[in-house]
Amino acid sequence: MMLSLEDFKPVMLSDRAFFESHYAFFPQTHSSNTFTNMVCWNHFTPYRYAYVNGNVIISCTTEGVTRFHPPIGPRNPELMRELIRLALDVSDETPIELIDPDTAQWLQELDPELALMPDRNNFEYVYRASDLAELPGKKYQKIRSHLNRFRKNCSSTVEPVTPGNLKEVIKFLKKWSEWKGCRKNLVLASEVGAARYAVEHFNELPLQGLLIRVDSEIGAITLYERLNTDTALIHFEKGLPDCEGIYKAINEETAAVLVSEVEYINRESDLGVGGLREAKLRYHPHHMIEVYSLKRPNCASGVRGPFRCAQED
Numbered sequence: 103m104m105l106s107l108e109d110f111k112p113v114m115l116s117d118r119a120f121f122e123s124h125y126a127f128f129p130q131t132h133s134s135n136t137f138t139n140m141v142c143w144n145h146f147t148p149y150r151y152a153y154v155n156g157n158v159i160i161s162c163t164t165e166g167v168t169r170f171h172p173p174i175g176p177r178n179p180e181l182m183r184e185l186i187r188l189a190l191d192v193s194d195e196t197p198i199e200l201i202d203p204d205t206a207q208w209l210q211e212l213d214p215e216l217a218l219m220p221d222r223n224n225f226e227y228v229y230r231a232s233d234l235a236e237l238p239g240k241k242y243q244k245i246r247s248h249l250n251r252f253r254k255n256c257s258s259t260v261e262p263v264t265p266g267n268l269k270e271v272i273k274f275l276k277k278w279s280e281w282k283g284c285r286k287n288l289v290l291a292s293e294v295g296a297a298r299y300a301v302e303h304f305n306e307l308p309l310q311g312l313l314i315r316v317d318s319e320i321g322a323i324t325l326y327e328r329l330n331t332d333t334a335l336i337h338f339e340k341g342l343p344d345c346e347g348i349y350k351a352i353n354e355e356t357a358a359v360l361v362s363e364v365e366y367i368n369r370e371s372d373l374g375v376g377g378l379r380e381a382k383l384r385y386h387p388h389h390m391i392e393v394y395s396l397k398r399p400n401c402a403s404g405v406r407g408p409f410r411c412a413q414e415d
Contacts, residue, residue, distance in 0.1 A: 103154070105184040107168075107192065110150035110161055113140045115306055117151075122308075124158055128174050129330040131391050132226055133370050134200050135160060135171060138307050138327055138337060142299045146292035155181055169193050171200045172209075179212055190398065198396040200224060206394040217397040223374035226391035227382045228333065228366050234357030234385065241386055245350055252347030256316050260355050263304065263311030263323065271301050271313065274320040278340050297338040300325050309337070312359065314352055316345050322352040326360070333366040353385075 121137040140149040147164045157175030189197030284291040311325040322341035329335040341348040372379040
């Protein structure tokens, strides 16, 4: 077996059935491997994948640097060795990322010398759906207070995102983009691009959504999907500043819909953004989806386990 970049092909909208079939056997817990995430963000971070020996291997290229995700499928030490060799050949100091804890433990058993580091910025926040829907007890008192103020001050209605209001949702995203000054912020602009792609292909993706109207105009939206048997995943959540508390309202309304379907809601990572981290912690996550990164080994040390300095073999 010799894994190469030629084995990888672009993730395309037509690949949905393939990924859904594979993930039925290997359910995902982190948002980054979801088909929706990959096709929506392709314009900013092109995703490619290889299907080798029953495993899906995903690569992602950001600002010219290609990194890999660990194989998704039956454990295969030889394939893992090949992936590490390829990743060390073409990537930077973090050749493989988004390694789940079980795979990280397996890798350490295969080679205790591998440098695996927790990637806190990409840990994802998972909440009990009932907590977000009911906001129970003292710890949610401030949030309930903001929510009550929103409902008192704003005349609002809630409705699902449907083919009939998708054009309005696109107009809303344009308005949100202008308010945020996205033309001057590459990351925000790419996020709006991803959300717009999701809306434009809403019927071709496994998405559902809600929106809040304030005085008949859309003031907030959310787009989500079922991640696995017990968890829903929030992909996009956007609100305009016209009505204080609207983010809390869309969060609570979404949970109220999902609480009868799933036990947990994954609200993705904070990417190390301080304000975002504080906001996510304020909602008291039930648990985090932890991930690790493989760091490039110091081959000059002469340490050569089965996976060390694979590019020199």
